[in-house]
Amino acid sequence: MNMANYTIGVDYGTQSGRAVLVDVATGREVATAVKPYTHGVMDEYLPDGVTRLEHDWALQHPQDYLEVLELTIPAVVKEAGITADQVVGLGIDFTACTILPIDEHLNPLCFREEHQQNPHSYVKLWKHHAAQDEADELNRIAAERGEAFLKRYGGKISSEWMIPKVWQILNEAPAIYEAADQILEATDWVVSQMTGHVVRNSCTAGYKAIWHKQDRYPSNEFFKALDPRLENVVEEKLTRDIAPIGSKAGELTEAFAARIGLLPGTAVAVANVDAHVAVPAVGIAEPGKMLMVMGTSTCHILLGEDEQVVPGMCGVVEDGVIPGLMGYEAGQSCVGDHFEWFTETCVPGHYVEEAALKGIGIHQLLTEKAARQRVGESGLVALDWWNGNRSTLVDTNLTGVLLGATLLTKPEDIYRALIEATAYGTRTIVEAFRNSGVPVHEVYAAGGIAEKNALMMQIYADVLNMEIKISASSQTPALGSAMFGAVAAGTERGGYATITEAAAKMGRVKEETYKPIPENVATYDALFAEYTKLYDYFGRGENDVMKRLKKIKAEASRVKEEPVW
Ligand SMILES: Nc1ncnc2c1ncn2[C@@H]1O[C@H](COP(=O)(O)OP(=O)(O)O)[C@@H](O)[C@H]1O
Numbered sequence: 001m002n003m004a005n006y007t008i009g010v011d012y013g014t015q016s017g018r019a020v021l022v023d024v025a026t027g028r029e030v031a032t033a034v035k036p037y038t039h040g041v042m043d044e045y046l047p048d049g050v051t052r053l054e055h056d057w058a059l060q061h062p063q064d065y066l067e068v069l070e071l072t073i074p075a076v077v078k079e080a081g082i083t084a085d086q087v088v089g090l091g092i093d094f095t096a097c098t099i100l101p102i103d104e105h106l107n108p109l110c111f112r113e114e115h116q117q118n119p120h121s122y123v124k125l126w127k128h129h130a131a132q133d134e135a136d137e138l139n140r141i142a143a144e145r146g147e148a149f150l151k152r153y154g155g156k157i158s159s160e161w162m163i164p165k166v167w168q169i170l171n172e173a174p175a176i177y178e179a180a181d182q183i184l185e186a187t188d189w190v191v192s193q194m195t196g197h198v199v200r201n202s203c204t205a206g207y208k209a210i211w212h213k214q215d216r217y218p219s220n221e222f223f224k225a226l227d228p229r230l231e232n233v234v235e236e237k238l239t240r241d242i243a244p245i246g247s248k249a250g251e252l253t254e255a256f257a258a259r260i261g262l263l264p265g266t267a268v269a270v271a272n273v274d275a276h277v278a279v280p281a282v283g284i285a286e287p288g289k290m291l292m293v294m295g296t297s298t299c300h301i302l303l304g305e306d307e308q309v310v311p312g313m314c315g316v317v318e319d320g321v322i323p324g325l326m327g328y329e330a331g332q333s334c335v336g337d338h339f340e341w342f343t344e345t346c347v348p349g350h351y352v353e354e355a356a357l358k359g360i361g362i363h364q365l366l367t368e369k370a371a372r373q374r375v376g377e378s379g380l381v382a383l384d385w386w387n388g389n390r391s392t393l394v395d396t397n398l399t400g401v402l403l404g405a406t407l408l409t410k411p412e413d414i415y416r417a418l419i420e421a422t423a424y425g426t427r428t429i430v431e432a433f434r435n436s437g438v439p440v441h442e443v444y445a446a447g448g449i450a451e452k453n454a455l456m457m458q459i460y461a462d463v464l465n466m467e468i469k470i471s472a473s474s475q476t477p478a479l480g481s482a483m484f485g486a487v488a489a490g491t492e493r494g495g496y497a498t499i500t501e502a503a504a505k506m507g508r509v510k511e512e513t514y515k516p517i518p519e520n521v522a523t524y525d526a527l528f529a530e531y532t533k534l535y536d537y538f539g540r541g542e543n544d545v546m547k548r549l550k551k552i553k554a555e556a557s558r559v560k561e562e563p564v565w
């Protein structure tokens with residue numbers, strides 16, 4: 001009889017949640033299940049189909065997160081043919097900063113009828129960018145006051161993060177702010193549903209909510225300077241009680257265990273973030289190795305020995321990824337999303353027909369056509385800012401650029417130019433780390449794109465002039481979460497004492513790697529120099545044409561009447 005121990009990890013992505021059931025001893029993935037979110041990403045309407053959302057909004061429905069657990073966990077246990085008592089631990093990770101207001105019974109405000117028409121009662125997804133005004137104001141005030149925390153976040157706090165989003169709720173929906181007993185990360189809320197109490201994790205607190213292991217939160221005077229109503233925001237809506245990742249949040253309650261077919265008392269790990277949790281899953285537990293988690297967006301996670309100031313990075317958090325080390329994060333807020341936009345908006349019908357005839361997807365068709373080109377052949381260079389720039393400019397007002405198009409430009413040329421633009425964006429990030437004294441010796445990739453698009457990975461190897469190792473798992477963050485589940489279970493239940501031990505036993509990469517091709521490297525060096533000129537021209541200094549266009553767009557879309565011709 002199979003009496004091995006198993007652990008389950010659940011990764012909450014932008015469009016779906018995925019569970020993986022893993023053998024604790026070997027890291028072997030035994031079963032996986034995926035559940036796309038019923039409500040998807042709400043960026044135009046609330047679930048009533050009538051209440052319109054403004055530009056730059058991106059919401060989710062928390063009910064979808066519970067459905068993920070209810071459907072995927074029984075599915076993986078069934079597929080694996082094991083019994084519930086063999087599951088010793090459970091861990092989850094989430095896109096972040098993805099936040100929601102809840103009441104004193106841990107119920108999201110959007111579950112309550114009186115708040116259902118109010119967009120601020122729902123989950124604000126990481127890519128909700130409508131708190132940019134609050135972020136700009138926060139950055140201005142913090143710089144004026146010489147707040148020390150700014151340098152740990154590359155000089156700017158992003159509109160994607162906790163405090164700008166909380167402030168937006170207060171500004172636009174004071175009644176929701178008032179009604180909220182807590183405003184917390186979705187990753188912590190889901191754990192609270194499983195264990196019956198809220199435990200806030202140090203990863204989202206550190207990277208997204210301006211919390212620091214030594215300095216803690218910024219002072220109440222700082223929050224008061226933002227807005228007198230925010231003076232006690234930490235005590236009133238957040239908490240000073242932060243639990244380190246790698247520890248146990250609690251155990252499955254009887255009621256929740258029954259909902260997902262596991263046993264009450266199963267260990268639940270302190271929640272984590274999708275990119276950070278993936279690091280031990282590829283076996284990284286030491287400095288100098290950068291992991292790119294490539295999906296809708298890309299997150300770059302790098303371990304370092306000391307705290308350095310890196311302009312435009314997302315953050316550096318002690319113990320933020322692996323206890324005992326500094327975890328650096330940088331990111332690109334639009335990677336797969338560029339390609340999705342392109343395939344849905346710009347690809348002619350005959351390409352779609354060709355893909356259908358060949359029995360392949362549109363991404364694959366475009367990739368095959370783009371792979372036939374020599375480097376530089378299209379004459380195109382793009383700026384990868386279709387969803388703003390996270391690193392190194394930290395500005396969601398920046399927008400995309402495609403330069404060099406002619407009447408002969410083909411869809412695959414643009415598709416390839418967008419891939420290359422994201423690779424240049426990553427090189428800009430790697431150079432920012434190196435120039436700031438944080439070494440990058442090795443590059444690893446995980447996530448949907450690392451798995452699906454070989455051309456893209458080769459382009460990255462050529463642009464970076466570095467070998468790229470690929471995660472052996474197709475569900476790397478979920479595997480990482482499962483590993484944290486095994487650590488929460490502890491050695492007495494057949495798990496591990498530390499995440500470093502779990503990484504050594506359970507994490508791995510594929511044997512095959514992507515190596516740079518010297519002639520491509522040389523041409524890409526020249527193209528990267530052009531990209532950098534455009535990057536600086538549109539992204540730094542006095543040129544704010546993109547911001548002006550966005551303002552004109554926002555004003556035009558506020559007018560309700562039909563256009564007059
Ligand atoms: N073959 C492909 N090449 C490049 N991008 C792809 C390909 N297939 C899907 N994508 C993009 O990858 C993204 C989904 O990535 P994935 O890692 O699966 O999900 P998530 O970001 O939710 O974690 C989508 O934006 C999609 O457009």
Ligand SMILES: O=C(CO)[C@H](O)[C@H](O)COP(=O)(O)O
Pocket residue numbers: 013014015094095096097126207273274275294295296297298299329331333
């Ligand atoms: O900022 C993040 C992590 O710090 C987000 O979780 C991430 O950018 C969204 O992830 P994905 O592209 O996989 O949906």
